[in-house]
Amino acid sequence: MNKIGKIIIGIVLLLVVVGLGLFCWQKWQQKQEESLGYVQFNEFAKQELNNEVYFENKESGLRFKVPAGWTPTVSQLASVALISPDFKPFKDNPSAASVPATGCWIGVSTKKTLQDDSDYSMVRNYLTYQNFINREDKKYKIIDLSGKKLLETDYSINNEDNIGSVTTIEYVGKNELYSFTSYFFGKDHESCSQSFDDFLKTISIK
Numbered sequence: 001m002n003k004i005g006k007i008i009i010g011i012v013l014l015l016v017v018v019g020l021g022l023f024c025w026q027k028w029q030q031k032q033e034e035s036l037g038y039v040q041f042n043e044f045a046k047q048e049l050n051n052e053v054y055f056e057n058k059e060s061g062l063r064f065k066v067p068a069g070w071t072p073t074v075s076q077l078a079s080v081a082l083i084s085p086d087f088k089p090f091k092d093n094p095s096a097a098s099v100p101a102t103g104c105w106i107g108v109s110t111k112k113t114l115q116d117d118s119d120y121s122m123v124r125n126y127l128t129y130q131n132f133i134n135r136e137d138k139k140y141k142i143i144d145l146s147g148k149k150l151l152e153t154d155y156s157i158n159n160e161d162n163i164g165s166v167t168t169i170e171y172v173g174k175n176e177l178y179s180f181t182s183y184f185f186g187k188d189h190e191s192c193s194q195s196f197d198d199f200l201k202t203i204s205i206k
Contacts, residue, residue: 039110041074060110061206078107104192109179
């Protein structure tokens with residue numbers, strides 16, 4: 001075989017290798033993109049131990065205990081919603097389903113994401129640089145939970161018909177954003193705040 005023939009064969013083989021490499025990379029990227037987004041309710045495994053109920057998503061490393069007597073349920077507002085036995089929503093519509101007229105509601109969300117995601121970047125930057133600005137109706141602080149630094153955001157709601165507050169606790173993993181939210185309204189404000197504090201102590205993030 002002459003030199004020109006060898007060069008042509010070499011170029012063809014190189015193009016084949018490059019083509020296969022691009023194909024494999026595109027498939028990998030597509031798979032990664034398909035796996036992004038919020039973890040769904042059915043992706044959590046329910047575990048019962050000593051009459052206590054735990055939910056766990058091994059892929060994100062999140063595990064938490066369901067408060068005794070509470071019900072874990074599907075929600076449009078969280079990966080898992082936890083509701084107390086006496087919970088009744090303030091308004092019977094999806095956008096306000098987490099605001100209680102009575103009882104308590106806790107939302108747990110895990111989002112598989114890339115590090116350039118806007119929500120992920122904001123929380124990471126707040127945790128790293130603490131460059132947040134507190135307002136009368138929105139206040140931030142850094143809290144410690146089992147040796148991890150988390151961002152707490154407190155919102156005040158002063159609607160004439162329903163005055164209360166919302167607390168969200170957020171943490172960033174390597175490619176995950178974790179969020180825990182509770183609403184404090186009405187006569188159960190204090191008991192719901194205590195329930196949320198107790199719940200946070202059961203969270204494990206690996």
